[in-house]
Structures are given as C-alpha cells and as structure tokens.
Amino acid sequence: MAAIELRGLTKVYPGGVTALDALDLVVPDGEFFALLGPSGCGKTTLLRTIAGLEAATGGAVVIGGRDVTGVQPGERDVAMVFQDYALFPHMDVADNIAYPLRIKKVPKGARRGKAAEVGARLGLDGLMDRRPGQLSGGQQQRVALARVMATQAQAFLFDEPLSNLDARLRLEARTFLKKLQRELGVTTVFVTHDQAEALAMADRMAVMEAGHIRQIGTPAEVFQRPANTFVAAFIGSTPMNLLDATVRGDTLEVAGCKVPVPASAEGRLQDGERLVYGVRPEYMAYSDGPADAALAGKVAIVENLGASYLVTLDVGDVAVQAVVPEGREPAVGSDGHAVPRRDRALVYRDGELV
Numbered sequence: 001m002a003a004i005e006l007r008g009l010t011k012v013y014p015g016g017v018t019a020l021d022a023l024d025l026v027v028p029d030g031e032f033f034a035l036l037g038p039s040g041c042g043k044t045t046l047l048r049t050i051a052g053l054e055a056a057t058g059g060a061v062v063i064g065g066r067d068v069t070g071v072q073p074g075e076r077d078v079a080m081v082f083q084d085y086a087l088f089p090h091m092d093v094a095d096n097i098a099y100p101l102r103i104k105k106v107p108k109g110a111r112r113g114k115a116a117e118v119g120a121r122l123g124l125d126g127l128m129d130r131r132p133g134q135l136s137g138g139q140q141q142r143v144a145l146a147r148v149m150a151t152q153a154q155a156f157l158f159d160e161p162l163s164n165l166d167a168r169l170r171l172e173a174r175t176f177l178k179k180l181q182r183e184l185g186v187t188t189v190f191v192t193h194d195q196a197e198a199l200a201m202a203d204r205m206a207v208m209e210a211g212h213i214r215q216i217g218t219p220a221e222v223f224q225r226p227a228n229t230f231v232a233a234f235i236g237s238t239p240m241n242l243l244d245a246t247v248r249g250d251t252l253e254v255a256g257c258k259v260p261v262p263a264s265a266e267g268r269l270q271d272g273e274r275l276v277y278g279v280r281p282e283y284m285a286y287s288d289g290p291a292d293a294a295l296a297g298k299v300a301i302v303e304n305l306g307a308s309y310l311v312t313l314d315v316g317d318v319a320v321q322a323v324v325p326e327g328r329e330p331a332v333g334s335d336g337h338a339v340p341r342r343d344r345a346l347v348y349r350d351g352e353l354v
C-alpha cells in the first residue's frame with residue numbers, strides 16, 4: 001500500500017490538446033479518492049498517466065515514495081479496472097482472475113489457490129469455470145475486481161467500473177466496492193462522471209475542469225461549500241441557485257427581494273458590491289404565506305423527485321428553485337416564498353467563494 005503523489009503533472013497530446021495542466025495532488029495511503037468532472041476534463045488521462053499507459057509530458061508521478069514517471073506500467077505495482085472490464089473471453093473465470101499472476105510467473109498451483117480464495121471472497125465460487133460470456137454484467141464486474149485484488153498491488157485505479165451496470169446493480173456494487181476497499185485498505189483512485197457515486201463512496205474527491213483541479217475536499221465539503229461557481233453548478237442532483245446580488249448594508253438585494261448576508265460572508269462584503277448569491281434548493285425553506293427575508297414569486301414548475309418536489313419560482317425574471325417535502329407541494333400559478341438558510345447560503349466574488 002502506498003500514497004500516490006502527482007507533482008506538476010502535465011499531459012499534452014500530440015495534436016496539442018492539454019489534457020492535464022500542471023496538476024498537484026496527494027492521495028494518502030489507504031484513501032478512497034474520486035475524480036469527478038464533465039466529459040473531456042481529463043479524468044481518464046489522469047488515471048492512465050498514473051498507471052503508465054500514457055506518458056506524462058511534464059511533472060512526476062510518485063507511488064509509495066518511488067518516482068515512477070519513466071517506469072513501465074507493469075513495473076509500477078498498480079492495478080487498473082477498466083469500464084469494459086477487459087476480461088479475456090476465451091478464458092474461464094479462474095484463469096481470468098489468475099492472469100496477472102501468470103504474467104508474474106507465479107506457479108500454476110499457487111495461481112489457482114489465489115484465484116479460488118479471491119473468487120470466494122467476491123461470491124464467485126460457483127462460477128469459476130464459466131467464461132465471461134456466460135456471466136451477468138454484475139458478475140463480470142466482480143471478476144474484474146477479483147483480478148485486481150489477486151495482484152496485491154500497492155494501489156487500485158478504477159475507470160468508471162460501475163457504468164455498465166443497471167441502476168439497481170450499480171447501487172449494490174457501490175456499497176460492495178466501498179466495503180471491500182475499506183477491508184483491504186488499498187489506496188484507490190476512482191474515476192466517475194456520476195456525482196452521486198463520488199459523494200457516496202469517496203473519502204475525498206477532486207472536481208476537474210479542462211485539465212485543472214477546481215476543488216479537492218471531502219464529499220461534504222465539496223457539496224456544502226463549493227469553492228467556485230463551476231463546482232457549485234456541477235455538484236448536486238438539483239443545481240445550486242446562483243443569483244446575481246448587490247450588497248445593501250447587512251442585506252443582499254436578489255431579484256428585487258432582500259435576504260440577509262450569509263453567515264459565512266458576514267463583515268467581508270462592501271456596500272454596493274455586486275456578487276453571486278448561492279443557495280442549494282435543499283437549503284431553501286418554502287412557505288405559501290408571506291415570509292421574512294424570502295424570495296417571493298409565482299410557482300412556475302413543480303417536479304416530482306419521489307419523496308420531495310422541486311419547485312421553480314419565477315422571482316421577477318429570475319428562476320429560483322426550492323425542494324419541498326412531499327405533501328406540501330404548491331399548485332402551479334400560486335404565490336410562493338423561498339426562504340434561504342442563512343447558515344448554508346454562500347457568496348461568490350468573481351466566481352470564487354468569499
């Protein structure tokens with residue numbers, strides 16, 4: 001087991017695309033770290049560069065204190081699980097699991113023993129002589145995990161390993177994978193474009209944009225205090241309300257309404273200053289009747305989220321969203337008031353959290 005350290009890591013592809021722009025990152029020993037970001041931001045490139053499948057064009061990759069920047073993939077002591085699992089169709093489950101050990105020239109008896117042990121741990125005991133084509137998606141995924149575990153690598157790298165599973169299996173696999181990582185305590189970097197997955201599984205996470213890391217933190221930190229408006233808009237199953245605001249003494253003028261300056265920005269704003277006010281729909285209280293310090297408007301849309309509803313209010317010419325518990329959802333066209341939680345509201349100056 002080992003920490004992964006990236007120092008000024010840069011990858012410019014031959015065509016001139018800068019996929020990684022001087023990234024610095026430390027993933028401590030034993031951590032489950034998620035990489036999240038929109039399509040094309042460089043997640044897969046980052047993972048492949050750690051694995052050695054792509055050569056860095058600048059900077060260094062250090063694993064367990066060893067600079068592996070110029071080291072071949074097979075010599076880096078990391079194991080990678082790909083999105084499509086990359087199982088060998090002509091080999092049975094046992095041989096697939098044992099394949100990395102064969103490459104390392106481990107004798108056949110020991111290989112079989114290890115494959116059986118790891119397979120049993122992942123609930124594959126009855127399936128060891130099947131071929132991948134005779135397995136479900138979830139079973140194939142477990143074979144790919146078993147193969148990674150059999151290698152006893154210093155670090156695991158996962159590239160969207162759950163994306164080929166249907167929604168229910170995906171939830172099961174998520175819990176299973178998290179538990180397994182805890183038990184093994186192996187440093188893990190996990191790429192996903194599914195933020196619910198990152199929030200649920202990671203000890204810490206990074207949000208990337210165009211080859212840069214825009215925020216690193218625990219899922220709670222990233223969700224509750226996005227460092228900039230990019231992360232604020234990207235994270236959350238319903239996007240954060242990001243509204244133009246002007247400072248008026250100890251209040252903010254937002255869409256013609258007055259709300260208090262958020263607790264986190266108190267005493268740090270200048271009168272008359274123009275900012276962006278951010279509140280998650282989950283951190284809005286909702287009231288049918290008049291309310292103090294509220295964003296008052298007309299209900300434009302009511303969307304069913306299951307146990308709650310997402311209500312969109314037209315406040316002047318600005319749309320404001322609030323999550324309302326089931327049973328309290330308003331009628332479209334009625335008057336509504338969204339009351340931001342002062343301890344959860346945020347203020348952004350030039351796109352950065354104040």
Ligand code: ATP
Pocket residue numbers: 013014015017018019037038039040041042043044045046193
């Ligand atoms: P996705 O979520 O869609 O998989 P990603 O965040 O993993 O995206 P990458 O695949 O790392 O993004 O790509 C980062 C950037 O590098 C993109 O602009 C992409 O077009 C470019 N890129 C990736 N692979 C190559 C390549 N082999 N040659 C040239 N450019 C590439």
